[in-house]
Amino acid sequence: MASIALKSFIGLRQNTAEKPHLMTAQTKPSSLNPRKLRVVASKSSPRLTNRNLRVAVIGGGPAGGAAAETLAKGGVETYLIERKLDNAKPCGGAIPLCMVGEFDLPLDIIDRRVTRMKMISPSNVAVDIGQTLKPHEYIGMVRREVLDAYLRDRAQASGAEIINGLFLKMDMPRDGESPYVLHYTGYGGKAGAVGEKRTLEVDAVIGADGANSRVAKAIGAGDYDYAIAFQERIKIPDDKMAYYQNLAEMYVGDDVSPDFYGWVFPKCDHVAVGTGTVTHKGDIKKFQLATRNRAKDKILGGQIIRVEAHPIPEHPRPRRLSGRVALVGDAAGYVTKCSGEGIYFAAKSGRMCAEAVVEGSENGKRMVNEGDLRKYLEKWDKTYWPTYKVLDVLQKVFYRSNPAREAFVEMCADEYVQKMTFDSYLYKTVVPGNPWEDLKLAVNTIGSLVRANALRREMDKLSV
């Protein structure tokens, strides 16, 4: 009982170097209201003598790179541990416009600017969206290996140390002052390909190691539901590639995926054709064949140059933070529903967490504690919760069944919908919009759904 009450006052533990079980004196009647978890800041944390705060970022993707850069710039001694520095992640590779500005990405990182999208319904009704985009607006398509390397190099230039190694496990500290001991297999140099076991002592850890995060396992963060995304990279003839110059396609339908969508995204010189599912992972190959069938005319004559698959989290892990270890990016489960977007949120969460560490440690001068890291969670949830919730509602309403998907594609033809969708996607804010238009939109949505479901009932009568 006492320990449960203590949990919310973990922040206070830092000033007194007492063992946990002696803290009974400090129990106040803590209201176990999770939302109002007010943890005292670390202003009373001890100053670090002779050194700066040491933080390890496990995982060198967008989340890790962004976190490491912010930490290094903030004066923290940063280590970035990445197991494969030339990793080409299987990924849609779409980044919103705001990411280019917020992360100062050079424009040559972006292979293609997608300014048009085609949504294709189960009965092949095709709707073009993108007419409302202004000339400077686009969805950037990047190669993950290029983006990840760029962010890592920038982190290194800011002072972070990049370690080529595979994180194995971590020893928990005894108290608020002791370091975390990370065990990893270091590659490179004398170690060669096999690698040698090494350890690293740090004060805090940011887990940015993706969907199969070992850091998450180490802190007992719990599991999440995940989707399998399966993708084939196909090199198609030039005349067909011209069609995809700045166009991406989304196919919806039960044949393509029962709870997600199939896509054709243009990459630097080929297209990525893929699909995903949460509930029917065993049938992913069939879905992929169906996706290729639906796009058949447009990818005829193409050659598959690569096949890849990856899990995508569907929702955040039950615990995203424990002690002085925080999870960011896919490791935390920050992938949106409906669109399955994760790159921007990974980078942003990495940055936000690092900012919280820098602030809590006063630029690396003080020790941090769980309370400082919780601030990152608070800020994150407050800023992006509406976005996630809206996308969740959209997925629940429009990916339910074929009639819902038909209605979805019909709705996409509406200009107001297109404008709202792109505004919120490109700038990552839920735009309030015009109430009169919203009302019309609601009426039209209901109308579309009703019509599509009515047709479905007719269709059922036909089969019986």
Add this chain to the structure above:
Amino acid sequence: MSISMALFSPPTHPPSLSPSISPKTHLTVKPHLSLRPPKTPFFLLSTTRSSADNGAGTSASAATALEPEAGQKVAEPPQPVVEKDASSAGANGSAGAAEAVEVKVVSKFEDPRWVEGTWDLKQFEKDGKPDWDAVIDAEAKRRKWLEGKPESSSNDDPIVFDTSIIPWWAWTKRFHLPEAELLNGRAAMIGFFMAYLVDSLTGVGLVDQMGNFFCKTLLFVAVVGVLVIRKNEDIENLKKLLEETTFYDKQWQATWQDETPGGSKNQ
């Protein structure tokens, strides 16, 4: 009624189908069931839709798993073209297109009234005005066909049909009104019976019942119940729906719930 209309309306010129299949009778029933190998319905159609959906939908969607070539081979041996499911007109059109079984030709949906990616309303005219019911039937058939045999989406041949060209009153007349009649009938029956029961038990007449708060509440509950619970499955579906609306929120707030004592070890 609408089904017989559907079967009669498309002008079927004698198809090159086997004589055993007459275009009128059971076109949509028997061949359909015999063609589809009973695969496990792995397509999870939405659980909140009515069971009728699940029953008919799964047998249709089981076919979507089949690749186009397999679909062809499943056809009855004498006839290479036989996805003779919903669209009799479609079968007509595709009869010409079909070839020997080993060629990977997938018959596309064809219909004389389907012109350039949309329904040509002029061909649906009856007494000078478009017959919206026929349009609805035709579109249902097209979607049914495509659900069984998904086609490649093509740029030369884009589909631009939008169901909103069918006016709202056509939808209302066909779908809403019968259901509204049903629900009003139920409400009336319940209302009459309950009014009689309450009157016989308490002696309060109908007009006085309406003045009583408790009776008004009961009335409200009865109306809402009739509206919301239309089939037996709806009760379960509503419960699931309610849980669904808050599930995602709970997943997000999990990290803020009080952690188990195991967490204190970490510090």
